[in-house]
Amino acid sequence: MGQAMDLPFTVIGGYLGAGKTTLLNHLLTNTTGMRLAVLVNDFGSVNIDIDLIQSHDGETLSLANGCMCCSLVNGFAQAIGEIEKRAGAFDHLVIEASGVALPAKIAQYGQMYRLPLDGVLVMVDAEQVRTQAENKYVGDTVLRQLARADLLILNKTDLVPPETLAGLRAWLAERSPGTPLLETVRSEVPLDVLLGAGADRAKVGGRAEHAHQDRGHNHHDHASAHQTWTLEQAEPLARPDLERFAPGLGGDIYRAKGFVHLQDDPDRRYVYQQVGARWSLEPSEPWGEDQRRTRLVVIGRAGAVTADGLAALIGVSETK
Amino acid sequence: MTDKIDRREFIKTAVGAAAGALVVAHLPAGAAEPQAEAPQGAEKIFRGGPIVTMDDARREVQAVAIVGDKILAAGDEAEVMKHKTDATEIVDLGGKTLMPSFVDAHGHFMNAPQIVKWANVSGPPVGPVTKIADIVTVLQDHVKKQGIKKGDWIIGYGYDRSNLAEGRELLASELDPAFPDNPVMLIHSSNHGAVLNSVAFKAVGYDENTPTPPGGIINRMEGTNKPAGFLMETAFLPIFGSMPQPPEREMLDTLDAAQQLYASVGVTTCQEGATHAKDLAFLRKAAAEGLLYLDIVSLPLILNVPALLKEYAPSFQGGPMELPETTAQAFGHYKDRLKLQGLKFVMDGSPQGKTAFWSQPLLTKGPGGEENWRGQPLFPPEVVNKSMKEAYAKGIQIFSHCNGDASIDMMIDGARAAGIKADEDRRTVIIHSQFQRPDQLEAYVDLGFSPSYFTVHAFYWGEEHVTNTGLERASFISPMKSAAAKGLVCSNHSDFSVTPMDPMRMMWSAVVRTTRTGRVLGPDERIDRWESLKALTTNAAWQIREEDQKGKIAPGMLADLVILDANPLTVDTDRIPEIKAVETFKEGKSVYKRQPA
Numbered sequence: 001m002g003q004a005m006d007l008p009f010t011v012i013g014g015y016l017g018a019g020k021t022t023l024l025n026h027l028l029t030n031t032t033g034m035r036l037a038v039l040v041n042d043f044g045s046v047n048i049d050i051d052l053i054q055s056h057d058g059e060t061l062s063l064a065n066g067c068m069c070c071s072l073v074n075g076f077a078q079a080i081g082e083i084e085k086r087a088g089a090f091d092h093l094v095i096e097a098s099g100v101a102l103p104a105k106i107a108q109y110g111q112m113y114r115l116p117l118d119g120v121l122v123m124v125d126a127e128q129v130r131t132q133a134e135n136k137y138v139g140d141t142v143l144r145q146l147a148r149a150d151l152l153i154l155n156k157t158d159l160v161p162p163e164t165l166a167g168l169r170a171w172l173a174e175r176s177p178g179t180p181l182l183e184t185v186r187s188e189v190p191l192d193v194l195l196g197a198g199a200d201r202a203k204v205g206g207r208a209e210h211a212h213q214d215r216g217h218n219h220h221d222h223a224s225a226h227q228t229w230t231l232e233q234a235e236p237l238a239r240p241d242l243e244r245f246a247p248g249l250g251g252d253i254y255r256a257k258g259f260v261h262l263q264d265d266p267d268r269r270y271v272y273q274q275v276g277a278r279w280s281l282e283p284s285e286p287w288g289e290d291q292r293r294t295r296l297v298v299i300g301r302a303g304a305v306t307a308d309g310l311a312a313l314i315g316v317s318e319t320k
Numbered sequence: 321m322t323d324k325i326d327r328r329e330f331i332k333t334a335v336g337a338a339a340g341a342l343v344v345a346h347l348p349a350g351a352a353e354p355q356a357e358a359p360q361g362a363e364k365i366f367r368g369g370p371i372v373t374m375d376d377a378r379r380e381v382q383a384v385a386i387v388g389d390k391i392l393a394a395g396d397e398a399e400v401m402k403h404k405t406d407a408t409e410i411v412d413l414g415g416k417t418l419m420p421s422f423v424d425a426h427g428h429f430m431n432a433p434q435i436v437k438w439a440n441v442s443g444p445p446v447g448p449v450t451k452i453a454d455i456v457t458v459l460q461d462h463v464k465k466q467g468i469k470k471g472d473w474i475i476g477y478g479y480d481r482s483n484l485a486e487g488r489e490l491l492a493s494e495l496d497p498a499f500p501d502n503p504v505m506l507i508h509s510s511n512h513g514a515v516l517n518s519v520a521f522k523a524v525g526y527d528e529n530t531p532t533p534p535g536g537i538i539n540r541m542e543g544t545n546k547p548a549g550f551l552m553e554t555a556f557l558p559i560f561g562s563m564p565q566p567p568e569r570e571m572l573d574t575l576d577a578a579q580q581l582y583a584s585v586g587v588t589t590c591q592e593g594a595t596h597a598k599d600l601a602f603l604r605k606a607a608a609e610g611l612l613y614l615d616i617v618s619l620p621l622i623l624n625v626p627a628l629l630k631e632y633a634p635s636f637q638g639g640p641m642e643l644p645e646t647t648a649q650a651f652g653h654y655k656d657r658l659k660l661q662g663l664k665f666v667m668d669g670s671p672q673g674k675t676a677f678w679s680q681p682l683l684t685k686g687p688g689g690e691e692n693w694r695g696q697p698l699f700p701p702e703v704v705n706k707s708m709k710e711a712y713a714k715g716i717q718i719f720s721h722c723n724g725d726a727s728i729d730m731m732i733d734g735a736r737a738a739g740i741k742a743d744e745d746r747r748t749v750i751i752h753s754q755f756q757r758p759d760q761l762e763a764y765v766d767l768g769f770s771p772s773y774f775t776v777h778a779f780y781w782g783e784e785h786v787t788n789t790g791l792e793r794a795s796f797i798s799p800m801k802s803a804a805a806k807g808l809v810c811s812n813h814s815d816f817s818v819t820p821m822d823p824m825r826m827m828w829s830a831v832v833r834t835t836r837t838g839r840v841l842g843p844d845e846r847i848d849r850w851e852s853l854k855a856l857t858t859n860a861a862w863q864i865r866e867e868d869q870k871g872k873i874a875p876g877m878l879a880d881l882v883i884l885d886a887n888p889l890t891v892d893t894d895r896i897p898e899i900k901a902v903e904t905f906k907e908g909k910s911v912y913k914r915q916p917a
Binding site for chain 1: 531533534535536554555557558560561562596598623624626627677679688690692694696697698699700701702703726729730
C-alpha cells in the first residue's frame with residue numbers, strides 16, 4: 001500500500017439487464033492484444049470459451065490472451081490485491097459496478113488505490129430504463145447512475161421503434177445533461193471507444209518503444225457509427241486553449257486522448273485524457289530527444305463534427 | 321471455569337453428553353417432573369435466591385435441580401430437594417439471582433477473536449477513555465498484557481474525538497513518544513477511519529507527498545502537508561484492507577478469550593451473523609479441534625453461497641443463486657457446538673451511516689452530500705425475490721438485515737411473491753427492523769416474520785436519528801411494544817461488535833429507551849422488564865428454533881444458566897446496566913466464574 005500503480009481504470013455501471021455482462025464477455029475475449037484485468041460481481045455470469053481459460057484459481061480466471069477476470073465476492077481490497085501482485089501485467093482495469101451500485105462511488109474506490117480514473121461508463125437498457133427509473137425501490141438509484149456518468153451507452157436500440165428512441169434520447173439528455181450518448185446493440189462497443197484502445201494506446205501508456213509515428217487520419221468505420229479524428233501540432237498550446245477545448249467538444253464526442261506540448265512547461269509531455277465531460281491534463285516524461293508535438297485522438301459519433309471544427313476549438317493547425 | 325485444563329476436560333464431557341442427547345428423547349419444556357416414586361439424583365441443586373424462569377406459566381421458583389446437561393426439576397424447594405442424593409452439590413445463591421443464560425439474537429462472533437487482541441480506546445460506557453492521556457495509558461497496559469513485541473502493530477478500537485475532553489483529533493505526535501517502535505492504529509468507532517502514529521504512517525507509505533484520494537480525508541499538520549494522524553473513508557479503507565492478517569493458529573488460540581467475552585456476561589449461545597466462506601472454514605476447524613465450549617450459530621452470507629457450495633457440494637451443477645436439493649441437511653443441527661441455522665441476506669446499510677434504505681428521504685444530506693437522500697438497497701428486487709424464492713423452496717430459514725422501511729418492504733414483497741404464509745412457520749427473521757413502519761407490523765404477522773430489534777440504538781445513536789429522520793420516525797425505532805401487542809415474537813440484539821456484548825444494557829434500553837442526552841425516544845414503545853428479558857432468552861431461542869432447549873428454566877431444558885449479582889426484575893431501573901454475571905453455566909458446566917475484585 002502506498003505505491004501508486006500506473007494502471008488506468010474504467011467503471012462500467014448500469015442497472016440489471018443493461019448488457020454489462022455481455023459487454024464484459026466481449027472485453028475478456030478481445031483479440032486486440034490489450035491486456036485487461038476485469039473485476040466482476042458474479043463469476044457465474046462470465047461466459048468464456050473453455051479453450052481460452054488458462055487457469056482458474058479461486059476467484060481468479062486467467063485467460064490465454066493476457067486478460068484476467070477476478071470476482072469481487074471477497075471484497076474490493078482483495079481483488080485489488082490480486083491485481084497488485086501482477087503489477088505491470090495489464091494495460092487497463094475494468095471494474096463492473098453492481099446493478100444497484102453508484103458507479104461514481106465505485107470510481108472513488110479505485111481512486112483510493114491511487115489508480116488513474118479513465119471514466120465512468122453507464123449502460124442503459126433502451127427498452128427498460130424508463131420503467132426502471134419509476135421503480136419505487138431502485139428508481140432514484142437508476143437516475144443517480146445516469147446523472148453521474150461520463151459516457152452513456154444506450155444498448156438494445158434495435159428493440160425499440162425509432163420514435164421511442166428519439167424520445168429516449170431527449171429523456172436521457174435531461175437526466176444527464178451534456179453526457180455523450182453512444183448507441184449500440186448487443187453491447188457491441190468498439191474497444192477504442194470503450195477504453196481508448198487503439199493506435200495511440202501504447203504511447204499514452206508511456207512505453208516509448210511503441211511510440212512510432214502513427215499515420216493519423218480521418219477514420220470513419222462504417223460498420224460502427226463512430227469516427228476518429230487526429231489533431232496534430234508542433235507549436236506549443238496555451239493552457240487556456242485546452243481548458244476551452246474540453247467542454248467545447250459537446251455530447252457527440254465520446255473520448256479524446258493524447259500528448260500535449262504545453263506552452264508553460266515545454267520540456268515535458270503532458271497527457272491529455274477525456275471521457276465525456278471528465279478530462280485531465282497530467283505531467284508526464286520529458287520530451288528528451290523526441291519531437292515536441294501535440295497529438296490528440298478524438299473519438300465521437302460519425303459525422304458529429306468536422307475536422308476543421310475540432311481544430312478551430314483548440315487552435316490546432318494540422319488536422320487530419 | 322477458572323483455567324484452560326478444566327475447560328478442555330469439560331469439552332470432552334460436553335461432546336459426549338450432546339451425542340447422548342440425540343438418542344435419549346428429552347422432555348419437552350413444561351412437561352411434568354419425573355415420577356415422585358423414584359426421583360432421579362441431581363448433580364446440583366440451586367437455591368437461596370430469586371430464580372427467574374422466563375416461563376410465563378411460572379415466573380419464579382424456589383429451587384432448580386440439574387443433572388448432566390439438563391434441568392431435572394424446577395419448583396418449590398421441598399419438591400426439588402427430593403432429587404438430592406449424597407453426591408448432590410447444593411449451590412446456595414446467597415440472595416443472588418439465577419436465570420436462563422442469554423441467547424445472542426444477532427451479532428458477529430468472528431469479530432471477537434479480533435477484538436480480544438485489540439485495545440479498547442472507547443469512551444464510557446463502552447471503554448475508559450475521556451482524554452488523550454487515557455489513550456496512551458490504555459495502549460501501554462495493552463502492550464504489557466498482550467506481550468506485544470517491538471515492530472508489531474498495536475491496534476485499538478472505538479476511537480472517537482467526541483469522547484475526548486480536548487475536543488479535537490488525536491495527533492500522531494502524541495502517540496510517538498510512548499510508541500516509537502510500533503505502528504499504532506486506533507480505529508474510529510464508525511470503522512470508517514483511524515488515527516495512525518508516525519511508525520504506522522511509514523509502514524503504510526503515507527507521507528507529505530500522499531495525495532488525498534477523492535472521497536477521503538487526511539488531516540495535515542498545520543502549515544505543512546505532513547499527515548497529522550487522522551484519516552477517514554477512502555484514505556483509510558485501503559490501509560485497513562491490506563493490514564497483515566494473523567496466522568490461523570494465532571486466531572484459534574484467541575477463541576478462549578473470544579468466548580469469555582460472551583460467557584462473562586452470561587451469554588452461552590453466540591451468533592456468527594454474516595459468515596463468509598473463510599470464516600466458516602475457520603469455525604469448522606475450531607469445532608473439530610474441540611475449541612468451542614459455547615454454542616455458535618452461523619448464518620452464511622447468501623453472497624458466499626457459490627463459494628460455500630464449491631467447497632461443500634463440489635459436484636453441484638446449478639446456476640448462480642440456486643441451491644442443491646439437499647441444502648437443508650446442512651442446516652439446523654449442532655456439530656461440535658457449531659450450527660448453521662439459515663442464510664443471511666443483507667438488504668441495506670446502517671441508519672447512523674445513512675446507508676439504510678428508507679422509503680422517505682432524510683431531513684439531512686446523504687453520506688456523500690446528496691440531496692433528497694433515502695439510501696439505497698444493496699440488491700435489486702429481482703435478485704432478492706429470486707433468492708428468497710429459492711431459499712424458501714429448499715426449506716432454508718432466512719435471516720435478513722433490514723434497517724430502513726424500504727428494505728423491509730422488499731422482504732415483504734419477496735415473501736408475498738413466494739406465496740409464504742404465517743402458518744408455514746418459516747420464522748423469517750428481520751434483523752434490526754429498526755425503522756419499521758407501523759403498517760409493516762401487520763405484514764410481519766401475515767407472513768410469519770419475526771423481528772430482532774436493536775434497542776440500544778436509542779442510547780448510542782438516538783439523537784442522530786432524531787436529527788436525520790425527525791422525532792416521529794426516530795421515536796418508532798425498534799417498536800417492541802407495538803410488535804409484541806400484535807403477537808410477534810421479538811428478540812433484542814447488540815450486533816456485536818457494533819455495540820458491546822452487554823445483555824443488561826440491552827434489557828435496560830428496551831425498558832427505558834433513553835438517548836445519551838436522557839431523552840426518552842418513543843415512550844410508547846417501552847416494554848416491561850419481563851418482556852425485555854424474554855427478548856434476550858426464550859424469544860431469541862425461538863428465532864433459531866431452539867425454544868424447546870434454551871431460554872427457560874423448566875425440566876428437560878438445557879442447563880444453560882447464569883447467576884447475576886442482582887435481580888433484573890426488581891433492582892432500581894438505573895442500576896440494570898450495572899448488573900454483573902457471577903457465574904455462567906453451559907449445559908451444567910461452569911464456563912465463567914467472576915474473580916473476587
